[in-house]
Amino acid sequence: MIAREMFEEFKARFGPLIQRADLPSDNRLFVFVDRSAVKHVCQHIFRELDARYVASIGADDRPFSGNFLVAHNFAFDHDHLLCSVLSYLPADDPKIDSISSIVPAASWAEREMRDLVGIEPVGHRYLKRLVLPDGWPDGKHPLRKDVPWNQVPDEFDSEREFKFDEPPEGCTVVPFGPFHPTLDEPAHFRLYVEGEMVRGCEYRGFMVHRGIEKLAESVMGYNDIPMLAERICGICGCVHNVAYAQAVEEAAGLQPPLRAEYIRTIMLELERLHSHLLWVGLACHIIGFDTLFMQSFRIREPIMWMAEKISGNRKTYALCVIGGVRWEITPEVKAELGYTLDQLESEWTAVVAAVSKDKNIQKRTRGVGVADAALVKEEGLLGPVARAAGVGIDCRRDHPYAAYDRVEFNVITGQSGDVWARLLVRAQEVFESIKIIRQCLEKMEDGPLALPITEELPVGRMGLSSVEAPRGESHHFVITGENNRPRRWRVRAPTYQNLQAVPAMIKDQQIADMTISLGSIDPCFSCTDRLETIDLRSGAIKVWSQEELLKLTRAKKA
Amino acid sequence: MNRSVMWMIVSGLLNVGLVLLIAPFFQGVLRKITARIQSRQGPPLAQPYFDLLKLLGKEDIESGESPLMQRFAVYLALAAVLTVACLVPMGFAAPMNSAGDAILLIYLLTLCGICTLLAGLAAGSTYSLLGISREMMSMIALEPLFAIAIVVSALHSQSFRLDSVLNGSVYAIGGFPWSGVLMLGVMLLSFQAFVQRVPFDISEAETELMEGPLVEYSGPKLALFKYAHMAKLVIYSALFVALFLPWGSGLAFPLGWLLFWAKVFVLVLLVTLVAATHARYRIDQAIRYFASLFGVALVALVVASYGY
Numbered sequence: 001m002i003a004r005e006m007f008e009e010f011k012a013r014f015g016p017l018i019q020r021a022d023l024p025s026d027n028r029l030f031v032f033v034d035r036s037a038v039k040h041v042c043q044h045i046f047r048e049l050d051a052r053y054v055a056s057i058g059a060d061d062r063p064f065s066g067n068f069l070v071a072h073n074f075a076f077d078h079d080h081l082l083c084s085v086l087s088y089l090p091a092d093d094p095k096i097d098s099i100s101s102i103v104p105a106a107s108w109a110e111r112e113m114r115d116l117v118g119i120e121p122v123g124h125r126y127l128k129r130l131v132l133p134d135g136w137p138d139g140k141h142p143l144r145k146d147v148p149w150n151q152v153p154d155e156f157d158s159e160r161e162f163k164f165d166e167p168p169e170g171c172t173v174v175p176f177g178p179f180h181p182t183l184d185e186p187a188h189f190r191l192y193v194e195g196e197m198v199r200g201c202e203y204r205g206f207m208v209h210r211g212i213e214k215l216a217e218s219v220m221g222y223n224d225i226p227m228l229a230e231r232i233c234g235i236c237g238c239v240h241n242v243a244y245a246q247a248v249e250e251a252a253g254l255q256p257p258l259r260a261e262y263i264r265t266i267m268l269e270l271e272r273l274h275s276h277l278l279w280v281g282l283a284c285h286i287i288g289f290d291t292l293f294m295q296s297f298r299i300r301e302p303i304m305w306m307a308e309k310i311s312g313n314r315k316t317y318a319l320c321v322i323g324g325v326r327w328e329i330t331p332e333v334k335a336e337l338g339y340t341l342d343q344l345e346s347e348w349t350a351v352v353a354a355v356s357k358d359k360n361i362q363k364r365t366r367g368v369g370v371a372d373a374a375l376v377k378e379e380g381l382l383g384p385v386a387r388a389a390g391v392g393i394d395c396r397r398d399h400p401y402a403a404y405d406r407v408e409f410n411v412i413t414g415q416s417g418d419v420w421a422r423l424l425v426r427a428q429e430v431f432e433s434i435k436i437i438r439q440c441l442e443k444m445e446d447g448p449l450a451l452p453i454t455e456e457l458p459v460g461r462m463g464l465s466s467v468e469a470p471r472g473e474s475h476h477f478v479i480t481g482e483n484n485r486p487r488r489w490r491v492r493a494p495t496y497q498n499l500q501a502v503p504a505m506i507k508d509q510q511i512a513d514m515t516i517s518l519g520s521i522d523p524c525f526s527c528t529d530r531l532e533t534i535d536l537r538s539g540a541i542k543v544w545s546q547e548e549l550l551k552l553t554r555a556k557k558a
Numbered sequence: 559m560n561r562s563v564m565w566m567i568v569s570g571l572l573n574v575g576l577v578l579l580i581a582p583f584f585q586g587v588l589r590k591i592t593a594r595i596q597s598r599q600g601p602p603l604a605q606p607y608f609d610l611l612k613l614l615g616k617e618d619i620e621s622g623e624s625p626l627m628q629r630f631a632v633y634l635a636l637a638a639v640l641t642v643a644c645l646v647p648m649g650f651a652a653p654m655n656s657a658g659d660a661i662l663l664i665y666l667l668t669l670c671g672i673c674t675l676l677a678g679l680a681a682g683s684t685y686s687l688l689g690i691s692r693e694m695m696s697m698i699a700l701e702p703l704f705a706i707a708i709v710v711s712a713l714h715s716q717s718f719r720l721d722s723v724l725n726g727s728v729y730a731i732g733g734f735p736w737s738g739v740l741m742l743g744v745m746l747l748s749f750q751a752f753v754q755r756v757p758f759d760i761s762e763a764e765t766e767l768m769e770g771p772l773v774e775y776s777g778p779k780l781a782l783f784k785y786a787h788m789a790k791l792v793i794y795s796a797l798f799v800a801l802f803l804p805w806g807s808g809l810a811f812p813l814g815w816l817l818f819w820a821k822v823f824v825l826v827l828l829v830t831l832v833a834a835t836h837a838r839y840r841i842d843q844a845i846r847y848f849a850s851l852f853g854v855a856l857v858a859l860v861v862a863s864y865g866y
Contacts, residue, residue: 172684173684174684174685174688175684196688196691196841196842284837287837287838288756288757288759288836288837288838289756289836289837289838290592290596290756290834291592291595291596291834291835293596294596294597294598295596295597298597360757360836360837361837363837363839363840363843364837364838364839364840510840510841510842511688512840512841513840
């Protein structure tokens with residue numbers, strides 16, 4: 001009902017500017033809006049209706065409708081509704097009003113849209129290149145359909161350098177990354193530092209683009225993509241695997257069997273367990289407390305073994321196909337998993353009891369890297385970062401998928417929004433995950449693992465899927481297409497949003513707190529960097545050209 | 559050359575040799591016990607020896623802003639530590655007892671910190687500079703604590719001679735030694751910082767500053783720095799024992815000597831335990847902590863000057 005009510009309200013308010021709407025179910029709403037009204041509709045949704053910003057998608061729809069397509073996705077978490085505001089732009093004039101002045105969280109997504117699809121967000125205040133490599137020629141947009149997936153443009157200029165912004169007066173620049181012991185993946189923060197205080201920073205990322213979306217849209221099939229999707233992330237791969245499969249299933253109107261949904265839930269929660277335990281360990285390592293780092297890795301190990309028993313792999317589970325799953329949970333595995341969870345629960349209880357009383361850890365984490373509820377709203381922050389600030393959003397409850405509507409669990413929230421609160425939230429979520437897996441094991445009934453799919457999936461349908469990753473909501477948007485593959489597949493990983501708030505979180509803090517503040521969002525740069533056509537990196541040291549470096553690395557040492 | 563000078567040189571070399579020989583072993587113990595606390599197997603006790611040998615056998619690369627200063631800093635660091643070894647009683651009387659006094663000791667220990675400063679300047683990177691600014695801040699706050707401990711001891715024994723200062727003189731007064739006990743507490747609470755272990759490894763903080771001043775060091779030079787670091791743990795422990803835990807050192811040869819090293823060993827264990835159960839402090843938190851200890855030390859000094 002809520003989707004229809006919402007649509008009626010839009011129509012009453014904006015009249016003919018609302019062109020049409022798709023209401024595939026009661027918790028999805030696709031509104032097609034005239035491009036002149038997109039900004040106003042978004043303002044209405046984000047400010048007056050207080051929805052949460054999710055993602056923006058740009059797509060080249062010219063081969064099909066002759067237009068470009070822009071979508072801004074919002075979530076009404078209390079009403080369990082995901083809403084997409086779509087607008088077609090004429091092929092010869094791909095411009096749209098920027099919404100980033102109203103929704104700051106959309107800033108990156110609009111810059112990305114401009115880089116990759118060539119859709120110009122008019123009125124965006126900071127249109128620096130975000131995703132494309134520095135040497136990439138202007139005016140070439142890799143996600144357009146007329147650009148082959150394996151093309152390197154002739155005009156590529158490996159000598160062109162990245163231009164950093166000017167640091168504010170009186171500050172020295174401290175480069176942080178791309179290679180730093182606490183950054184396991186490349187990302188570069190240029191910190192503006194005054195003494196030991198950080199006054200601001202510039203982020204430069206997207207250094208290891210793998211062109212995953214383009215690859216999927218050009219050469220892979222529906223059932224190959226889950227295996228690619230889970231390689232987006234080094235830790236929470238299963239999340240992308242499930243989210244993609246769900247988005248396609250939703251677009252095609254498929255309902256996977258019950259047992260498959262339970263197995264998806266179990267694997268997602270196993271992943272959350274090992275991810276949270278990993279995070280607690282790493283956070284302790286960052287603040288120099290290696291004992292807990294080692295202990296949490298020890299406690300985590302049996303979970304990895306269970307994952308391997310079920311899927312054959314510690315991390316990359318290759319779980320989903322469209323319409324089901326590939327792995328069964330046998331009675332032996334079920335028994336062993338139960339035992340492992342008991343073990344984990346008792347050990348983790350001891351750890352949490354020790355940590356929550358530790359003054360030393362509190363000293364390093366309280367009041368550090370604060371993101372309050374206002375920042376959560378503005379920047380669209382997700383997961384434990386939002387929950388630690390008292391914003392109780394959790395897709396498992398708000399937009400239930402898989403078997404989450406059939407199990408009971410609590411959404412853990414904190415109050416202070418600092419690193420300490422995030423630590424406590426994650427520590428408690430481990431217990432909720434254990435609870436969820438136990439319920440799944442108990443309630444799961446025998447049945448088939450996957451739907452038999454014999455017909456082609458329908459073309460041109462849209463699907464949205466939000467999955468609560470350990471780091472926050474992973475959002476996938478799919479438009480089904482011809483040749484057994486989607487036309488457009490957009491992934492918005494949680495770090496994509498959370499990372500945008502890091503400059504605000506580390507401002508006016510000690511440089512010693514930088515690493516733990518960044519670490520506390522559990523950053524996953526590979527998730528964020530997923531987009532690009534070709535892995536070309538520039539910015540080589542001046543003495544060496546890129547070719548020389550390549551030659552050097554490939555030359556055999558005598 | 560007369561006999562006493564000969565004896566001084568031989569016993570000085572003995573002390574130096576002993577420190578060089580035993581420092582990696584203590585490091586090995588520290589690593590092994592840390593590993594056990596962390597539910598790990600841990601490296602064999604002899605691993606630090608192998609590590610040093612391996613590093614010493616590597617190519618000697620010159621890097622950073624000033625390679626010469628880089629080299630000088632590391633030689634000076636080890637030399638300063640080993641000179642201190644000649645001035646500290648290690649189960650016997652201090653070998654170079656008559657060659658210097660407690661003031662020299664304070665200078666030499668400060669010199670070790672200066673070497674870190676030079677090393678950081680030589681590297682010239684932002685991280686090493688941040689590291690040395692932290693090193694300097696903590697040095698300024700820390701060194702007075704040690705100096706006060708020595709002065710308290712000197713006040714009680716009415717002499718700056720090494721053999722009288724480093725002989726438990728902090729307690730050497732009639733009645734209850736208030737100042738001595740206060741200083742014992744202060745030094746125990748700051749000991750971790752003197753040997754630069756967690757929670758006070760702030761100037762090297764791997765996860766923040768990428769080893770700070772040491773960022774450009776590799777191969778043999780890194781080996782020497784690491785050696786100096788290990789030796790520092792032994793030297794400071796020996797100093798602590800000599801200053802505050804003198805009991806039993808008067809026993810006949812093997813007993814007194816063994817007892818001395820047993821006490822050093824216990825101190826190393828203590829350092830290990832504290833390091834394994836704490837997170838690193840931030841520099842401002844550390845300085846505040848040192849400042850409060852400094853306050854207590856000043857009280858001890860005043861009390862000592864009134865003869866308590």
